[in-house]
Amino acid sequence: MKNFREIELLSVYLDGQLNESESKRLETRLASDLELASVLNDLRLTRGILRKLPARKAPRNFTLTRKMAGLKPPLPRSYSFFRFSTAVATILLMFTFAANSVARLSFGFGAAAPAAGPAFGMGGGGCDEPCGEALQAAATEAPAATEAPAIEAPPADMLPAPTTDGTLRESEPSPDAVQTPKEPAVESELQNQAPVEKEAVIPVMWQVILLVVIGSSGLTMWLIQRSASRKWQ
Amino acid sequence: MDETALIHSAQNGDLDAFNTLILHYQDAVFNTAVRILGDEDMAQDAAQEAFISAFRSITSFRGGSFKAWIMRTVTNACYDELRRQKRRPTTPLEPETSDGEEMDSPKWLADPNMTPAQQSEADELEHAIQHCLDELPTDFRTVVVLADIQGMDYTEVAAASQVPLGTIKSRLARARLRLRECLRGFEELLPSSFRLEGERTL
Known part of the structure; x- marks a missing residue:
């Protein structure tokens, strides 16, 4: 098994995201390194299988109402x-x-x-x-x-x-x-x-x-x- | 469809314009959600939440790829759904019969254009692939779904996932490698070319 840096390089190459000089260098290596070529093929097939997955259509419309x-x-x-x-x-x-x-x-x-x-x-x-x-x-x-x-009683003669x-x-x-x-x-x-x-x-x-x-x-x-x-x- | 004009109208509150955009992207959004979540009901919820959230925050869209922007919204909705699922009791991926056993060929996967044998094989292969996708960490799964199933380029995937381009390259390579290893367990379901290649590398 190749190291991860090489596998990442192969994955990027597979998607066409490597620049021209890097691509040429990798292609030269792929021509001589069968194991590397085999890993590239594995990655290509894996990607191919994923791409073959049937696209699932929306079972209903997701349009929004004003309330939503x-x-x-x-x-x-x-x-x-x-x-x-x-x-x-x-x-x-x-x-x-x-x-x-x-x-x-x-x-x-x-x-x-x-x-x-x-x-x-x-x-x-x-x-x-x-x-x-x-x-x-x-x-x-x-x-x-x-x-x-009663205390300050008036004189008796004044009383009735x-x-x-x-x-x-x-x-x-x-x-x-x-x-x-x-x-x-x-x-x-x-x-x-x-x-x-x-x-x-x-x-x-x-x-x-x-x-x-x-x-x-x-x-x-x-x-x-x-x-x-x-x-x- | 003039996408830019529709986006501009939607940003001014025109719901009809936004609904036109929804009709254009709803299949891609639902397909992404169902591959990330692995469950149709949850995917419907996530897609609906994503569109509601997208309408409410469409003024924050500053141009660029609208598909990447809407995919970022649905990816976030899927992450929210997965977090919610962790808090709830889990439900099986496959529908069950009345006896509680998983249905081998569920009706919801049926394609009327195939023979029963072809349908059965397609169902099993799809199940196998979905099973392998589900085995991946969520971040890896998201990247591989956006790049290999939705066919988005690295820049769009980086924008949708909100991670640097280098991280996308790394995650995609790791995800493909893990998927390849997982799919070896279902070789009898795979196309002959894949089987032969697998035997050669083993």
Whole structure:
């Protein structure tokens, strides 16, 4: 068996890819070297057998459909307008939410400080909804308030005549006497809290309008796409 | 068929132009795939994938031999298919009967112009050659299929295989040598000239 370099040379010669001088040199060797000539013949016959293999025809057409090729239907120019308007409206909507959130946060911090002062001192402030209940509870704790007059009791001559009813009347706090100092505090707290909740940089109406724009543009885009793909098919 | 004009149209997204090119090359592409893969179903998949991939990347075609370019695509598709096959359970090359035995003369190889005896011999020879091709390493098989079965020249084979010209020469010589050794095992099926030559060299 010849070395591989010689076999490669023979293979290239067989395909007519050797230049003229190399071919002549090899042909001179082939005339004298029978083994080399025999290997060349083997390679020629092997190639011949491969070339005789029947060509297999395609069992079906491999032509591509638009779907297979990944092509999309051409869309009208108005589509890009709607796409742009949807994108802009979406960005604006996000901006409105962000702006309103920031506004609420900043007002919330500003309003929290003054609300905390009276709340701490009055034993019922600094809360949102339970405030009313707490104040009501405070109002019913009237006996605590009635004890104070007992300590700083007026002179006996100024007191009404001691009767069995009288002590009860004294111990019963009159609703006016208890609630009167509390009411202004409740109102002032509610007044302090109300602006914080109502504060919004961008009105809700604008957000609704933007939502409508996004929805209608998206729907229009979908309809355009659908009609374009139907026409294309 | 003005191939250059069709390629240019296809590069501009004209699917009909590309389909005309497909109709022209589909036999060569399928034949290459079936010889590299040794299985008709897999070859169909690879050919279809190759054409889809070719359409999507046709803008990257910068001139030269379109056949070599399309053969490179199908060769890559065949390599992908072979990699996929390694991950899946293997199926026999030959169709099986209901008893699970391989069919000697499968219907899919039948040629109505031959007598049954000729058909049988042709089938067996083709099986023998395909068997020897399958025994080759994939890189060698690809080169020998493109050069000796498709009749492409070295430059086209190098472009299709994306390897240097020297490597093509070397792989082709080695592949032919190995095929010759393998085919000696099927001498009774080979043409008489091949048998006699084989006996002389032995």
